[in-house]
Amino acid sequence: MGAAVLAAFFVAASAVSAVQPGSIDVDVELVLAVDISYSVDEEEARRQREGYVAALASEDVIRSIQGGPLGRIAVTYVEWADSGFQRAAADWTVVASEEDALAFASQVAAAPLERGHYTAIGAALADAVNRIESNDYTAPRLIIDISGDGPQNQGLPLDQARALADNAHVVVNGLPVISADSGRWVRPVEVNLDDYFRDNVITGPGAFVLPARTEAEFREAILRKLIIEIAGALPSPGEVDPFLAQRTGRAP
Structure with a gap:
């Protein structure tokens, strides 16, 4: 990324930081940042979105939301690819009931599916931070839930995005989508994507990686991840990556 573009990221971040705090209290501000680059074919991109829609409308997620101190969260669903491609399929919405959750899920499902070429994880994180800092909400927990099927190949360096x-004070959790096969779900990658997300993407107290290797596992991972994030819990020992205790100083 050129120096001028990089400088623009930090100017934007500084400007956003000056915005007055939001006036609506919620338990969690959650950005669902979903990779929509061309490494995911169109059929699988749609299935990926359907997995999020199903999870958002699930009874378990709704119960987790209603079990919080205020019983409501603010959530936005953003699809990203290139360094200049971050688009909200559903803008910030307060979800406090089954009706709210279903309406938000329907909005995500109905949004046009647009794609980008590259995988700019750093730019997606910077965009998500800006969305959190410029919204109308306040919460004790701020979370970016980012999925991806490969390492960064364009855009803002990940150390600067983190x-x-x-x-x-935003926690970044990762959902790497992993496959050893080409074409069916995602393209194969040349790195250990679990390790890549642990070492280069996630950050913050309690940050974790929850990988998915099949379509069914992807849907389950989304559901578990949302419940964990909304409830402010930790993954179970069978789910958690071995780096969690090292990063947080807490045993799984």
Whole structure:
């Protein structure tokens, strides 16, 4: 990324930081940041979105929301790819009931499916931080839930994107979508994507990686991840990656 573009990211972040705090209290501010680059074919991109829609409308997620101190969260669903491609399929919405959850899920499902070429994880994180800092909400927990099927190949360096999240007290959790086969679900990658997300993407107290390797596992991972994030819990020992205790100083 050129120096001028990089500078623009930090100017934007600084400007957003000056915005007055939001006036609507919620338990969690959650950005669902979903990879929609061309490494995911159109059929599988639609199935990926359907997995989020099903999870958002599930009884378990709704119960988790209603079990919080205020019983409501603010959530937005953002699809991303290139460094200049981050689009909200559903903008910030307060979800406090089954009706709210179903309406938000329907909005995500109905949004046009647009794609981008590259995988700019850093730019997606910077965009998500800006969305959190510029919204109309306040919450004790700020979370970016980012999925991806490969390592970054364009855009803002990940160490700088993570610094933006750390400075804004935003936790970044990762959902790497992993496959050894080409074409069916996602393209194969040349790195260990679990390790890549642990070492380069996630950040913040309690941050974790929950990988998915099949379509069915992807749907289950989304559901579990949302419940964990909304409830403010930790993954179970069978789910958690071995780096969690090292990053947080807490045993799984």
